[in-house]
Amino acid sequence: MLSVLIIIPILGAILVGFFPGNIPAEKLRKVTLAIAVSLIVWTVEIALKFDLNNPHWQFQEIFAWIPQLGLTYNLGVDGLSLPLLALNSLLTFIVVYGYGNNVERPKLYYSLILLVNAGVAGAFLSANLLLFVLFYELELIPIYLLIAIWGSEKRGYAATKFLIYTAVSGILILAGFLGITWLSNSPSFDYNLISTQSLPLITKLILLTILLVGFGIKIPLVPLHTWLPDAYVESSPPVTILLGGILAKLGTYGLLRFCLGLFPGTWEIVAPGMAIIGTISVLYGALAAIAQQDIKRMVAYSSIGHMGYIIVAAAANTPLSLVGAISQMVAHGLILAILFHLVGVVETKVGTRELSVLNGLMSPVRGLPFTSALLIMGGMASAGIPGMVGFAAEFIVFQGSFSKFPIPTLLCIIASGLTAVYFVILLNRTCFGKLDNNTAYYPKVIWSERAPALVLAVAIFFLGIQPIWLVRWSEETSNFLVLKSQIEIQSISQYLK
Amino acid sequence: MIQTTKLPPSKHEFAEIIHRLEAGGAMLPDTPENLMQIIGIYKAYAVPMDFYWRDLLYIAERVFLNPLPFFKYFLPNSYLDLHNHYAGDDADLRVWRGEATAHPELLEFIEKGESGKKSKLLHHLWHDRINMEFAEACMRAMFWHRGMGGKFDPYLDTPEYKAAADKAIKAYFQGNPVMLGLYKLFPEMFIEQVRQLSYYSNLGLFWEVMAAVFFEMFDLYNEGKLTSVPEAMNFIVNGIFAVADRPIYHHVYIRGELYEIIPKSCGFTWLFEAALPYVEAVFYRTAPFRGTKSYNAQAKQVPENQKDFHYGILYADVFPVGNAGIPPTLLMQDMLHFLPSFLVDYYKQYCRGEDDMLIQLGITFQRSMYCVTSAVIQALRQATLYPLDDSDPEHLKANREFFETQLDRFKRPEARLRNIQSQDYR
Numbered sequence: 001m002l003s004v005l006i007i008i009p010i011l012g013a014i015l016v017g018f019f020p021g022n023i024p025a026e027k028l029r030k031v032t033l034a035i036a037v038s039l040i041v042w043t044v045e046i047a048l049k050f051d052l053n054n055p056h057w058q059f060q061e062i063f064a065w066i067p068q069l070g071l072t073y074n075l076g077v078d079g080l081s082l083p084l085l086a087l088n089s090l091l092t093f094i095v096v097y098g099y100g101n102n103v104e105r106p107k108l109y110y111s112l113i114l115l116v117n118a119g120v121a122g123a124f125l126s127a128n129l130l131l132f133v134l135f136y137e138l139e140l141i142p143i144y145l146l147i148a149i150w151g152s153e154k155r156g157y158a159a160t161k162f163l164i165y166t167a168v169s170g171i172l173i174l175a176g177f178l179g180i181t182w183l184s185n186s187p188s189f190d191y192n193l194i195s196t197q198s199l200p201l202i203t204k205l206i207l208l209t210i211l212l213v214g215f216g217i218k219i220p221l222v223p224l225h226t227w228l229p230d231a232y233v234e235s236s237p238p239v240t241i242l243l244g245g246i247l248a249k250l251g252t253y254g255l256l257r258f259c260l261g262l263f264p265g266t267w268e269i270v271a272p273g274m275a276i277i278g279t280i281s282v283l284y285g286a287l288a289a290i291a292q293q294d295i296k297r298m299v300a301y302s303s304i305g306h307m308g309y310i311i312v313a314a315a316a317n318t319p320l321s322l323v324g325a326i327s328q329m330v331a332h333g334l335i336l337a338i339l340f341h342l343v344g345v346v347e348t349k350v351g352t353r354e355l356s357v358l359n360g361l362m363s364p365v366r367g368l369p370f371t372s373a374l375l376i377m378g379g380m381a382s383a384g385i386p387g388m389v390g391f392a393a394e395f396i397v398f399q400g401s402f403s404k405f406p407i408p409t410l411l412c413i414i415a416s417g418l419t420a421v422y423f424v425i426l427l428n429r430t431c432f433g434k435l436d437n438n439t440a441y442y443p444k445v446i447w448s449e450r451a452p453a454l455v456l457a458v459a460i461f462f463l464g465i466q467p468i469w470l471v472r473w474s475e476e477t478s479n480f481l482v483l484k485s486q487i488e489i490q491s492i493s494q495y496l497k
Numbered sequence: 498m499i500q501t502t503k504l505p506p507s508k509h510e511f512a513e514i515i516h517r518l519e520a521g522g523a524m525l526p527d528t529p530e531n532l533m534q535i536i537g538i539y540k541a542y543a544v545p546m547d548f549y550w551r552d553l554l555y556i557a558e559r560v561f562l563n564p565l566p567f568f569k570y571f572l573p574n575s576y577l578d579l580h581n582h583y584a585g586d587d588a589d590l591r592v593w594r595g596e597a598t599a600h601p602e603l604l605e606f607i608e609k610g611e612s613g614k615k616s617k618l619l620h621h622l623w624h625d626r627i628n629m630e631f632a633e634a635c636m637r638a639m640f641w642h643r644g645m646g647g648k649f650d651p652y653l654d655t656p657e658y659k660a661a662a663d664k665a666i667k668a669y670f671q672g673n674p675v676m677l678g679l680y681k682l683f684p685e686m687f688i689e690q691v692r693q694l695s696y697y698s699n700l701g702l703f704w705e706v707m708a709a710v711f712f713e714m715f716d717l718y719n720e721g722k723l724t725s726v727p728e729a730m731n732f733i734v735n736g737i738f739a740v741a742d743r744p745i746y747h748h749v750y751i752r753g754e755l756y757e758i759i760p761k762s763c764g765f766t767w768l769f770e771a772a773l774p775y776v777e778a779v780f781y782r783t784a785p786f787r788g789t790k791s792y793n794a795q796a797k798q799v800p801e802n803q804k805d806f807h808y809g810i811l812y813a814d815v816f817p818v819g820n821a822g823i824p825p826t827l828l829m830q831d832m833l834h835f836l837p838s839f840l841v842d843y844y845k846q847y848c849r850g851e852d853d854m855l856i857q858l859g860i861t862f863q864r865s866m867y868c869v870t871s872a873v874i875q876a877l878r879q880a881t882l883y884p885l886d887d888s889d890p891e892h893l894k895a896n897r898e899f900f901e902t903q904l905d906r907f908k909r910p911e912a913r914l915r916n917i918q919s920q921d922y923r
Contacts, residue, residue, distance in 0.1 A: 365819035365853045434789070435816045437916070441923070444849045 001059045002075040002125050004042050005085065008035060009092075009118035017111030025106035029096065032110040036093040039117070043089040050082060052472060055480030057127055057192070070181065070188035074128040079477030080256055081124040083326055083470070084249050087333045088124065090459070091245045092117040098341060098452035099238040109150065112142040113242070120246055124253060129177040129189040132258075136250065137170050143247065146239040147231060158227075158234035165217050165227040172214030173254065179207050180262060196262055197488060204266040211259050212270070218251030219307050222281040232300035237344025240296070244303050245337040249329045252310045256325065256481070260314060264485030265492045271315040272405070278311030279408040279415075286418035290425065294353045295346070298426055299339045302382060305415060306332045312408055313397040317485060321400025322478035324393060327470045331381075331393035331463070338378045338456040345371050345449055346430065349442045355426070360435035368445055372431040374453045379423035381460050384416045388464035396471070504893050511904045511914065518900050519893075521885050523871035525864055526918055527726040535729065535865035536718040537840035538832065538858060542865075543711035545831040546704050547600045548607075549632035551576045553701030557694045558750050562669050562687065564676070570629045571617055577604065583709035583740070590743075592709040592736060594716065600708075602835055611834070628827035632700070639778040640696040642803055646777075649699065649745060649770035652763065653692045662691040665749050665756040695759055698747040703771035706743070710736045715837075726868060733872035734879065741768035768876075776873050780866060781906065782806035788822020789814065810866045812911040815859035829859045847923050857923055864917050874903050 012035040016028055051058060057076030065073045077085065095113060103109050119139030126132040140163065148159035177189065183203060186194045196204055217224045232240050260267050285305025292298040306328070313325035346361065347353050349368055361367045361375075381388035384395075394416060402409045463470045507515045514524055525531055552569075555576045560569045577599040582589045585597025608614060610625035620626050643650050652658055666687050670676040680687050714732055717723045723732065745767060747759040759765065785808050790798045800806060810825065818826050833855060836844075844850065844857045878899055883892035907914040916922040 360817075363817055363820055365856050366816055366849075434814070437814065437816050437922075440816060441848055444852050 001046065002061055002077060005039060005046075005089075005121045005125065006075075006118050008039060008042070009114040009121070013111040013114035013118065016114065017107050019107060023107070025103055028106045028110050032096045032114065033093070035114060036089070036096045036117075039089045040093055043086050046077065047082060047086065047473070050077070050473065052079075053476055055079065055476040060127065062127075062190075067188075069130065070186075070190075071130045071134075072128050072188055072190055074131060074190050075125040076127040076191075077125060079474035080253065080326060080481075082473050083330045084246070084253055084333075085121060085124050087249070087330055088117060088120045088246050090455075091241060091333065091337055094337065094341070094452040094455060095238040095241055098449065099236075103150070105149070108145075112146050113238070115139075115142040116146070116242055116247075120250065123250055127191045129181065129191065129194070129258070131189070132254075133170065133174045133177060136173065136254075139247065139250070140166050140170065143239070143243065146242075147235050150236045150239065151234040152236070153234070154230070155234045158230040161227045162231040165224075169214045169217035169251075172210050172217075173258075176207050176211040176214060177258075179203075179210070183207075191257075191261075194262060197265075197491070201266065201492075204263055205269065208259060208263045208266050208270060211254070212274070215251045215254040215259065216277075219248060219255070219311070220251065220304065221277055221311065222284050222304070222308075225281070225304050228304060229297055229300045232303070232340075233294065233296050237340055237347075240340045240344070241337045244300070244340060245333040248303065248307060249333060252307065252314070252325070252329055255311070255314055256322070260317065260481060260485070264481070265488035267317060267485060268489055271317060274315035275312050275401070275405040275408040278308045278315060279411045281305065281308030281311060282412050282415040283308075283418075286415045286422065289422040290418065292422075293355050295355060295358070295426055295430060296340070296343050296353050298422055299336070299343055302339075302419060302422070303332070303336055305419060306336075306382070308415075309394060309397050309412060312401050312405065312412055316401035316404040317482060318400045318404060319475075319479045319482050320396060321404070322481055323471050323474055324396030324398075324400045326474040326478070327389075327393035327467070328397055330470060331389040331460075334456055334460050334463075335378060335382045335390055338374065338453050338460065339382065341453050341456070342371055342375045342378060345445060345453075346375070349445060355429040358430045359433040360431075360440070362431045363435050363440075366435055366440050366442070368442065370450055371445055371453070374457055376427050376431060377457060377460070378453075379427050381464070383420035383423050386464070387461070389460045389467070389470065390464070392464055392467035392470060396467075503890060504897060507897060507901065509901050509904060510908060514914070514918075515897065515900045515904060518871070518874070519885060519897065521731075521875075522727045523730040524867045524874075524904075524914060524917075525726055525871065528920070530920060531864060532718070532723070532726050532729060533839065533843070534861040535726070535868050536715055536723065537837045537843075538861045538865045539711035540715035540837055541832040541835040541840070541858070542828075542862065543708045543715070544600050544603050544606075544835040545627050545828070546708045546711070547581075547603050548572070548627045549629065550701045550704035550708060551579060551599065552629055553632055553636065553697045553704070554579070557697035557701060558748055561694060561749050561751070562666065562690055570621065570626070572607075577607075581705055581709055582743075583706055584712070590739060592706070592739070593713040595712055600712070606834055628831050631824065631827035631831065632704075633697075634783075634824055634827075635775075635779050636693075636696050636700045638783045639700060639774055640693055641784070642774075642778040642782050642806070644803075645774045647765075647770045647774055649759075649765050649774070652759070652765070653695060658759070659688055661756070661758045661760075662688050665751065665758055666691065668751045668754070668756060669749075691758060694749075695747040698759075699745055699771050700775065702743075702745055703767065703775050706736070706740050706767065730868055730872045730875065733869060734876045737768060737772065737872065737876045738879075741766060741772075743767040745770045772873070773877075776870065779809055780811050780870055781809045783808045783824075786813075786823050788817060788820050807906075807909055807911060810863055811870060811907070811913060812909065813863065813913070814911070815856055815863055818856050818859045825859065826855070829855050829862070832858055832862065860917075860923055863913055867914065867917055874900070 016032055057078055060076040062072055062074045065071050116139055119135050122135030123132055126135055144159050144163045147162060148155055151158060180194060180196060181189050184194060184196050184199055220228050232244055235243060282305045285301050285308060289298045289301035292301060310325045310328050313321040313328065350358060352358060361372045362369055381390040384391045398409050398413060506512060509515055552572050555572055556569050560566050580587060580597035584593040584595055588597060610620045612623060612625045666680055670680065710733060714723060714729060723729050744761040745765040746761045749756045749758055785799050792799055813825055817823050818829050836858065844854045848857060878896060882896050882899055887893055
């Protein structure tokens with residue numbers, strides 16, 4: 001059942017990529033769109049059959065692939081991965097629907113988008129460490145190409161930087177996984193068969209640190225983040241949506257799944273440090289965003305900040321904070337996607353992203369009123385205004401982590417105020433004011449350009465008003481993760497006695 | 498064409514435009530595209546104007562001091578059938594060869610609107626109607642910008658005027674002790690209202706002429722008899738002189754009886770008491786838009802002297818039309834209903850096509866008002882100075898000085914005179 005989510009996009013990528021003859025982009029888009037829709041349908045099907053009371057892997061599919069390596073084709077889904085899978089399917093659909101009617105080299109483009117989807121879905125579904133690394137690396141090349149071919153001016157630099165950072169991240173993760181498996185004498189790389197409990201504490205700490213740096217690059221955590229602004233800003237809007245909306249979630253997903261999941265006891269030791277790094281990320285992202293003059297760069301830095309909340313929540317490791325972390329991943333994916341989409345619309349219509357040039361886009365007849373209205377909504381959602389999904393997720397995070405880390409949590413709350421500061425700057429300079437009469441002959445925004453933002457806006461409002469649909473999937477899994485670490489902490493303390 | 502080489506070239510910032518005016522042209526460049534635009538918009542403006550002048554007179558003459566004038570925009574048939582004095586067979590001075598009663602397109606709009614046939618009240622509540630508030634705003638601009646020359650405004654403070662108003666007020670509130678008591682307590686409150694109503698009448702009488710002029714220009718253009726912008730301007734100049742001494746008055750009908758608040762015998766005339774104050778008040782001054790200027794006294798965005806006001810259509814920024822706080826939107830919406838098809842086709846080719854027609858037509862309207870203002874400037878020159886083909890260089894010099902002082906008013910950065918020189922300003 002789960003393989004479908006990987007096989008369809010891969011087959012689709014082959015089909016689209018090797019379509020014989022010269023197919024107009026519009027037709028390829030329709031084919032890809034059909035594939036994306038089928039993925040959404042399949043995800044919904046999985047969600048409907050998903051057992052909310054079961055914290056473990058569901059719909060598992062296992063068969064031995066290369067037993068000598070311990071690589072089994074082992075898929076499963078649980079409360080941690082299901083919301084992210086849904087996000088992946090949704091964003092792929094939006095990216096295909098909203099963009100590319102006149103893209104250059106459409107075959108390669110759509111094929112790569114589908115490959116990214118397959119890679120991400122595979123990584124979220126993998127219940128085998130090697131398989132995870134395989135998909136993790138699989139997603140790297142298409143994204144590199146998507147940046148390097150369809151990006152803007154400095155795309156070569158940005159793409160290479162992204163590639164090197166992510167490759168290093170992949171190597172570290174692989175090294176960590178090999179270390180875990182071999183040192184703990186596990187029979188294979190299967191997630192469920194691995195237990196780090198018997199390892200000495202110092203080994204566990206070293207392995208955990210390797211994984212933290214590996215995933216920290218992907219998230220990104222603050223000292224490891226410098227690939228992000230370049231990669232986000234130089235990518236075309238659809239690629240930015242994929243990058244920020246879903247690929248960054250691979251990092252936080254790995255953090256919860258492998259760092260916390262495999263080292264439940266040791267996590268407690270590094271948690272205070274993680275909370276501090278997360279808080280620094282949040283503050284740094286907000287302050288750096290305030291200083292930007294380019295709206296896309298602002299949104300990129302906002303992404304660093306918002307990923308920081310997830311780190312703080314994961315560090316706190318309470319049932320509530322983990323639910324908050326997962327919710328924040330989904331919330332951030334939706335909000336970042338709508339913001340990057342709208343920023344992309346503004347850029348294509350107005351021809352600039354400079355705060356000093358943009359003005360008066362709210363003007364109803366000559367401006368981009370619909371886009372501006374949604375941009376304001378997206379900015380408010382990102383800043384944590386109640387009624388939208390950002391508030392729901394951030395509030396759960398704060399509520400969950402305050403008992404463990406009161407000061408980092410308070411600093412995060414302050415930073416969410418700073419988020420409002422830079423979004424108000426952005427909205428004020430972009431949407432308000434008056435149009436420049438010499439330049440304001442912008443083309444109109446057509447419906448197919450509005451639709452993706454509209455879909456995302458509906459999702460943001462719906463999950464903000466009915467957050468139960470955001471959290472219900474991951475409650476049991478979160479409880480289970482916390483329980484596991486508590487048991488191990490007890491055994492550690494017994495052992496220390 | 499008149500030779501312009503008699504004088505050395507002007508050193509004014511707008512020298513090119515001054516030379517054009519001296520050659521008998523308009524501030525607006527003479528291109529077929531400009532002509533087509535301004536004539537088209539004159540027609541689109543004249544139809545709502547046909548409503549404006551009728552309703553202004555209706556309010557001034559019949560609604561009068563009604564304290565709760567809920568239905569002042571519901572024009573009775575008698576005012577729709579009212580004969581324009583400058584159109585139809587029984588005209589005093591026939592400007593337009595068409596019907597003297599309300600324009601057929603206007604009648605059709607009143608009946609059907611945009612949303613189909615329904616009662617007047619529903620049309621009104623559905624906001625499917627003529628934005629009469631715009632006409633009232635123009636009236637109020639004239640009323641508030643006092644002291645623009647002419648004798649009409651000083652007359653409103655004379656004892657004769659007050660006595661006539663007093664008579665009408667007492668007659669209007671006859672048998673209504675509450676209002677009469679109020680009048681006793683606060684007489685100025687009511688007199689001031691009557692002054693405002695006199696301006697209703699003033700503006701109504703002004704537009705009665707302009708509606709006919711614009712309709713006739715549209716017909717002449719379609720007949721191929723107006724072929725250039727100067728010809729269009731000269732038609733307005735001639736119209737101005739033809740109707741210059743038509744009377745401006747304020748009559749009120751109370752219970753079938755006529756009260757002459759400003760009798761025709763006062764000798765107020767159309768050119769000096771209505772047209773020139775109107776151009777000054779509405780084309781040049783009006784009031785700062787709520788949506789573009791801050792009225793904050795400390796910010797000093799709004800000038801202290803009314804003569805420094807520069808918010809009229811000649812200066813207005815049309816791009817924010819449709820925004821909140823931009824009054825001309827009301828007029829643009831009105832004109833949108835009555836655009837001739839050639840103008841709609843023209844707008845479809847540019848910018849956002851039908852989507853931003855409101856602004857495109859607003860800019861056309863701005864062009865057309867530069868043409869009207871040119872006509873006013875030429876008429877003033879003709880009335881007070883010398884002909885353009887005068888052989889005396891001193892006279893030509895006086896003309897030039899006059900033009901230069903007129904154009905000095907457009908040196909402000911907000912003035913759109915520079916923009917309308919180019920067709921790219923849409």
